[in-house]
Amino acid sequence: MTAELPVEESAAAVEAEEQAPTVSRLEEEGDVAADYLEELLDIADIDGDIDIEVRNGRSYLSIVTDEQSQALNNLVGRDGEVLEALQELTRLNVLSATGHRSRLVLDITGYRQERAGVLAKIAEDAVAQVKESGQPTALQPMGAYERKIVHDAVAELGFISESEGEGSARHIVISAAE
Missing domain, CATH: 3.30.300.20 (K homology (KH) domain)
Incomplete structure (x- = not known):
């Protein structure tokens, strides 16, 4: 049985x-x-x-x-x-x-590896902008794989990131940790 x-x-x-x-x-x-x-x-x-x-x-x-x-x-x-x-x-x-x-x-x-470095720099610059202005910063739309790289880079820097929008307009908004 x-x-x-x-x-x-x-x-x-x-x-x-x-x-x-x-x-x-x-x-x-x-x-x-x-x-x-x-x-x-x-x-x-x-x-x-x-x-x-x-x-x-x-x-x-x-x-x-x-x-x-x-x-x-x-x-x-x-x-x-x-x-x-x-x-x-x-x-x-x-x-x-x-x-x-x-x-x-x-x-x-090696395109993706090179692009990952560019995306990390974009994340760093956006975090610096959030630190300076105190306001959330929206990035340009990007694909899911690239958004994941940016989310990881932002989290490593101690900030918060969220994906917003639909389809090809989906983008990341970065803000200070609460």
């Missing part, structure tokens, strides 16, 4: 599993994504190596090359727009192949 979990508990267990993917599932996502990206690079006749790393509950994929490549820079696009689109296409491919939504992060030629 087997004991069955109540429907509520089993639904909660499934939800918890989806929220905290296992390392093996993240590695599978990374492998599926890497295969997809390699095929795209081959079709476009672009040289690049793909590095896969699992950290902080996400798969991180980086397309890198030993020398500067205009073709890879084109895959980043202006302000990372092409990179964002390619990341979403890669996530859709992973969903199609695995049946699981992916939160993978794609980087090309």
